[in-house]
Amino acid sequence: MTTIPRSPRLLVLSSALLAVAGAALLGMPHGQEPTAPTTASTAHTATDSSSAATPLPASDPTAAAAASATPAASTPSAVESALPPHGEGVAGDRAIQRNLEAAWPADLPAADERELLTAGRALLRADATGVGREKWPGVFGDSEAVAPAFATARFRIQAAIARRDGSPTKAVVHLVWAGMDRGGTFTDLRITDWHFTRTNTLKGASTWTPQPRT
Template identity: 55%
Template structure:
């Protein structure tokens, strides 16, 4: 009679131990297999989702903007055949390429004389205005028969290549039709003038042969 209770308690004790071990195993298993989503829900974000370190003070300060102006392309003359519509652009290109270095009144005088001299040389009209120039030409030489003559642009500048001072060069761009009737614009001529000291007027120098 006394051994019966011990024998009855044996299975219950074993069952209780088994349940206790199962509960411990479940707790251990549940604690080791928690997913990242459960960590986020619990307030502990995974390492890959942690905020980055705050930027340093240097990066927070506004950086000066470096604005470098790209080099401007060199101005190009208008295509030939544009007619009078291109004259103003050519004039502006000449003035930009060779900045003015003569008094405005002298430049106007030189430009006028240069245009008259070029017209006389190209067409043969008005050569009597420049006897010192055209009297040196051979008598049998025939003047080029250009027609529809037009000055497109002109500037006058100091002749800095001259060995002596008091010289100027007139750059002229002009258009005309040759004897065959072919009209060509964008022709270029340089005419040289000399001015003695003392305020004498500009006189034309001999033309290139």
């Protein structure tokens, strides 16, 4: 279900993305039209409860303060590198990934981070497009009961990181993604979190188990 971010980490993520947008707009020469809409204009609520997205809060005062405090880019090339063009592909996604990694330095072993990122990406794709929901019956339950809200062909994960979630046995995967909903509206910079807990298998090994979305 689409909701306003409630966790401090989601607020910081939203603030970071809005700060990038603010830096780009402040760096535009006077009188020049911006080449891409602001984050607020790209974030729309999903049309179906099966969407895992949390749109960026345009009115959040913390995000607005972060954006206004960001120094302006000094050259056009700096502006272009700071703000990915709206609807752009891999080139824009790399900038978002760098911002995520800068906002939250890595704090998990490399093997755990890889496992979490693989699972988080697959869970998001399953939630948004319906592909692969049967792999996680404990998360999605009756996957046939909820129709997918986004088209598989127009779904793209723009950036993702995995970090601890307040405990060595808990972790969260932060994802930024883009997609076209069933109404034909394409939006990017959507935000989704998937939470995991570390559990032990019968053979004594440990693995990360996704938690159902609430």
